[in-house]
Amino acid sequence: MNKLTYSTALILNILTLLLGQVRAQNERREHINKDRANALKQQKKPYVILISADGFRYDYASKYQTKNLLSFGKSGVVAKSLIPGYPSVTFPNHYSIVTGMYPSHHGLVNNSFLEEKSGERYSMGAFSKVRQGKWYGGTPIWVLAEQQKMLTANMFWVGSEAEIKGIRPTYYFDYTENITVNNRIDIIKNWLSLPEAKRPHLITFYISEPDHTGHIYGPEAPETIEALKKVDTAIYKLTEAIKPLGLPVNYIFVSDHGMTEVDRENPIKTPNEIDTAKYTIASSGTMMVVHAKNKADVSILYNKLKIKNDGYKVYLRDEMPDYLHYRSTDDYMNRIGDILLLPDWPRVFSNRRPGIGHHGFDPILVRDMQATFIAWGPSFKENKQIQSFENIHVYPLLTRILNLIYHEKIDGRDEVLSGILK
Incomplete structure (x- = not known):
């Protein structure tokens, strides 16, 4: 390694170290509103x-x-x-x-979901969205x-x-x-x-x-x-x-x-009937949520899926069981999809071999979901x-x-x- 290359590498290492320290400090940074105090009562x-x-x-x-x-x-x-x-x-x-x-009432209807009105997606891994108050009722x-x-x-x-x-x-x-x-x-x-x-x-x-x-x-x-x-x-x-x-x-x-x-050996693959040119899959796994880009196409897909119905139940948003509080009348912020596919436990939607542990199922039907x-x-x-x-x-x-x-x-x-x- 020549002298110039060694110096460049040394500088890069120092910068990497400093950036890592700054990142660590930021990640540990506490936010404090210093102007507040408890009322006497x-x-x-x-x-x-x-x-x-x-x-x-x-x-x-x-x-x-x-x-x-x-x-x-x-x-x-x-x-x-x-x-x-x-x-x-x-x-x-x-x-x-x-x-x-309930989730349908406060607006966080899933870990990830599509808001049709704005065209935006909320995701638990998207820190910029997580920190925006507009998502939270x-x-x-x-x-x-x-x-x-x-x-x-x-x-x-x-x-x-x-x-x-x-x-x-x-x-x-x-x-x-x-x-x-x-x-x-x-x-x-x-x-x-x-x-x-x-x-x-x-x-x-x-x-x-x-x-x-x-x-x-x-x-x-x-x-x-x-x-x-x-x-x-x-x-x-x-x-x-x-x-x-x-x-x-x-x-x-x-x-x-x-x-x-x-069941890792028998996952349910995404149904071929869901044409991604016409429909958006907002989430999958223990519930597949489908939005139709043209609402006239909702009934078409729904009828096809009802016929197939292999290992899962198919619901329109206004057909979901009342006790789940997850139907159109509960959807205060209009974030629940048009068609909901609920896999029969212990199967999940996945196009490859899924992981071992899951949650998201109906907590009344699947007691393992209870906390x-x-x-x-x-x-x-x-x-x-x-x-x-x-x-x-x-x-x-x-x-x-x-x-x-x-x-x-x-x-x-x-x-x-x-x-x-x-």
Whole structure:
């Protein structure tokens, strides 16, 4: 290597290192609205940490004996399961938990979807879209709290990076996987160590496991069991870090959905009847969503698919089962497709061999889609077991604990969970 080439390589290496450091700093950058403070009437209220472990199926804690979560459940409240809205996927259900609304009502109708009116696509992986408030209906719990002069903090939650109704949380991070769980715990402890005027009373804490591992290895795999036990340990570490502060902190541990193993040998290929010159497939997998570019073509394709109907059910948007709350009359933002193809579990739509673990199926027909609810702390009754309930009812529970007032129409009902509080 000559001297010039060596110098150039050295400079490039230094620049790469510096750019990496800048990127890491940006990914860890905390957003703070320094002008806000808790109103005096809010400063003596309880605290809530809302925790989500993505893909933590309803039976994981008992089946795999996650000792800490089982112990917390005995000191608080455990539900038979938490029932997600349809489709049972990540973004719609995280947002349902914090708005009290079904996915079709708050607007996030899937992880990815097409909005015909604007021609735009929303996708959970498109950060520019995720951070635009126009996609999000309802009033997230942190927006409601901030409107009433109660500070909030978000260690990742769907919608928390967007300005919704002109408001973002007082403290929040842009989503990244580069902050370790231990560092996230330290950040939460630091938030709760702030003076009363600056201390958040509502904190959301998102963990991406065991979902990631469950997709790769399946819900029964040793790797997935190890991942959920790490989640269990993280929750214990969180409570131990917060305990010395002596604050009345309530913990609500939830998940967005469960996980199931699918038939990898017999995937359902995209039907040949769907001519992509006339139709747009907005999403696939555990539900195929089809939009017709010319609405006159909807019935033509629908009739062809109904005849074929091989391994899946075909619905027009106004034919979907009522209990799914996913039909034309529920579609508040007009984002549900024209034709919906629902594969018969355990099969999925895929033109190649699919991965092992999936979610998104009807959570009533496929119980593996159901999630976890465990709550403990000074506001909750002890050693109480309750029946399964829909995740939309968590929102009014949060408002009751924090004594927040809401006037907006939601799907959740206060009476469903009011009995679990002291």
